[in-house]
Amino acid sequence: MVLRKPAAYRSKIKIYVDMLEVIRREGGEAKPTKILYGANLSYDRFQKYISQLKEKEFIVEVKKNDGKILSYKLTDKAYNFLEEFKKVKRFIDAFGLTF
Numbered sequence: 366m367v368l369r370k371p372a373a374y375r376s377k378i379k380i381y382v383d384m385l386e387v388i389r390r391e392g393g394e395a396k397p398t399k400i401l402y403g404a405n406l407s408y409d410r411f412q413k414y415i416s417q418l419k420e421k422e423f424i425v426e427v428k429k430n431d432g433k434i435l436s437y438k439l440t441d442k443a444y445n446f447l448e449e450f451k452k453v454k455r456f457i458d459a460f461g462l463t464f
Contacts, residue, residue, distance in 0.1 A: 376464060380404065380414055382450055385423060385443050394427065394438040418443075 375383070387403035388395040395403075401411045415437065418424045423443035427436045457464060 377414075378450075379464070380406070380410075381418060381423070382447070384414060384418065385439065385447055388424065388437060388439050389444075389447060394436050396436045397434065400437065 383404040384400055384406075387400050390403075391399060397411070397415070400406075400415070401408065404411070406414065415424070418437075419426070421442075422440055423446060424437045424439060426434050427438050429435050
């Protein structure tokens with residue numbers, strides 16, 4: 366029997382950042398499956414957080430002619446958020462803290 370280490374808790378902010386970073390690494394636009402796997406999310410959690418990112422105007426949907434979602438694209442707001450998040454993370458890390 367293999368014992369598994371309990372999964373570490375990820376805050377909502379950390380999940381947002383993980384999803385946005387996946388899209389950024391893909392050149393600013395990524396398909397849903399790439400984001401889901403890259404951010405290590407279940408389909409239900411992916412749906413929840415992708416909706417929240419759209420509501421906050423961090424991403425926009427890129428659709429095919431038939432209306433199906435092809436990919437998600439970062440907005441300028443998302444790029445700014447990621448830059449500010451890096452600054453905050455460096456500040457917190459400097460004090461040996463985590464979040």
